[in-house]
Amino acid sequence: MQARLILILLLIAFAAVSRSVLAQDKGTLDPQPLPPLANPNDPKIGAKQLFARKLLPSAQPAKVIGAYNKGCLAGAAKMPWDGDTWQVMRISRNRYWGYPGTLALLKRLSVKAHKDAGWPGLLIGDIGQPRGGPALSGHASHQIGLDADVWLTPMPDHTLSRQDREEMSATMMVRNDRLDIDPKAWTPQHWMVLRDAAQEPAVQRIFVNAAIKKALCREATGDRHWLEKIRPWWGHDYHFHIRLRCPPGATECHGQQDQTGGDGCKPSDLGYWFKESVLHPKPEPAKPRVGITLAQLPKDCKAVLNAPNAKPQ
Numbered sequence: 001m002q003a004r005l006i007l008i009l010l011l012i013a014f015a016a017v018s019r020s021v022l023a024q025d026k027g028t029l030d031p032q033p034l035p036p037l038a039n040p041n042d043p044k045i046g047a048k049q050l051f052a053r054k055l056l057p058s059a060q061p062a063k064v065i066g067a068y069n070k071g072c073l074a075g076a077a078k079m080p081w082d083g084d085t086w087q088v089m090r091i092s093r094n095r096y097w098g099y100p101g102t103l104a105l106l107k108r109l110s111v112k113a114h115k116d117a118g119w120p121g122l123l124i125g126d127i128g129q130p131r132g133g134p135a136l137s138g139h140a141s142h143q144i145g146l147d148a149d150v151w152l153t154p155m156p157d158h159t160l161s162r163q164d165r166e167e168m169s170a171t172m173m174v175r176n177d178r179l180d181i182d183p184k185a186w187t188p189q190h191w192m193v194l195r196d197a198a199q200e201p202a203v204q205r206i207f208v209n210a211a212i213k214k215a216l217c218r219e220a221t222g223d224r225h226w227l228e229k230i231r232p233w234w235g236h237d238y239h240f241h242i243r244l245r246c247p248p249g250a251t252e253c254h255g256q257q258d259q260t261g262g263d264g265c266k267p268s269d270l271g272y273w274f275k276e277s278v279l280h281p282k283p284e285p286a287k288p289r290v291g292i293t294l295a296q297l298p299k300d301c302k303a304v305l306n307a308p309n310a311k312p313q
């Protein structure tokens, strides 16, 4: 009887682990081009189909157009795959493009986190597509080159192979019951890296799993002002999401208000996220969605889409 119980518990634990591993998409060493669209001028086609087929940025000056979840990016720059204190992951996704200021921020943060927190370096996940815009998978935002995902796994001490970059799993930071961080994975360096990111004036918000926000609230010492920018959001068990404010003078960028209301650590701030219905939402059947069309994006996104390719960087 007891052996059966142990077996059942092991199976449950295994199911939980395999689910959390699957929750992180792997890349491929052999990315295949998307098939051409039968009728790319069909006004009813999802804009994601058009933007996902652009493999290089537009040959235009860098310009942020629209909102984080409804826009595009002209003249994107490429995040170099390797630096002393960063490496780009999941190269096959071709989402290492961003507004130049975003890439400068990531580079600066990687150096600062290395110095302040002893963090070896940043593993960079998705930034944006070469021309921004909606994507076929993964995000509603990341459309205007001002969002970037950074793994919560420290960079290994060697240059990762292409295969590692596609297949290595990030570290799961959240405990199985989802009520707190996993103490085996979480370190004081984690909150220092998040603090360094939040203290950057160009950063407006950072999204993390609620369990991580809870840990930050408990552990952060000294000035706690930066906690105001860190916001719980679904997912984000393996990575944090940095969102930059609109760059100065970017008149076509539709930004957001700064967050207010203090450090967000009160039980009334966090309680919502630990309700049963939020921790374990009922799975919704996946419906194929067209998503927003080109006509629903800002007008200039059509010019971004139709502009010639920039030279490979």
Ligand SMILES: [Zn+2]
Pocket: 139, 142, 147, 148, 149, 240, 241
């Ligand atoms: Zn993200």
